Amino acid sequence: MEEKNFICTACPMGCKLIVRMEGDEVVKILGHRCRKGETYGRQEAIAPQRMVASTVRISNGLHPLVPVYTNGSVPKRRIPEILAKIREVQLTAPVTAQDVVIENVIGTGVDIVASRDMPAIS
Numbered sequence: 001m002e003e004k005n006f007i008c009t010a011c012p013m014g015c016k017l018i019v020r021m022e023g024d025e026v027v028k029i030l031g032h033r034c035r036k037g038e039t040y041g042r043q044e045a046i047a048p049q050r051m052v053a054s055t056v057r058i059s060n061g062l063h064p065l066v067p068v069y070t071n072g073s074v075p076k077r078r079i080p081e082i083l084a085k086i087r088e089v090q091l092t093a094p095v096t097a098q099d100v101v102i103e104n105v106i107g108t109g110v111d112i113v114a115s116r117d118m119p120a121i122s
């Protein structure tokens with residue numbers, strides 16, 4: 001039996017979780033104080049998810065880069081592919097916060113959106 005250790009980030013309590021696995025199957029979760037922690041531990045052990053934040057190049061803007069983020073969590077193992085897609089993008093100002101920069105990035109069902117306005121300089 002394998003044990004994986006995580007800190008639950010579902011609330012500020014930060015419970016220390018122990019997830020016991022047999023192969024790919026979760027057999028026991030210890031250390032959680034609520035159901036959210038149990039769900040978090042199971043997800044983290046089997047298929048961890050993360051939000052991603054990065055920047056995209058933009059021309060004719062007040063700054064050369066505009067911050068972007070995923071509007072949902074994505075599989076952690078696919079983050080390098082997502083960052084590669086983000087690096088391919090070149091926007092032109094103006095951009096408004098919440099504008100979709102990449103729709104359904106690499107088929108995850110999650111969009112990359114701008115997190116701030118970027119006005120044009122001309």
Ligand code: SF4
Nearest residue numbers: 008011014015033037
């Ligand atoms: S297990 Fe529950 S109480 Fe503990 S950190 Fe996670 S969400 Fe918070």
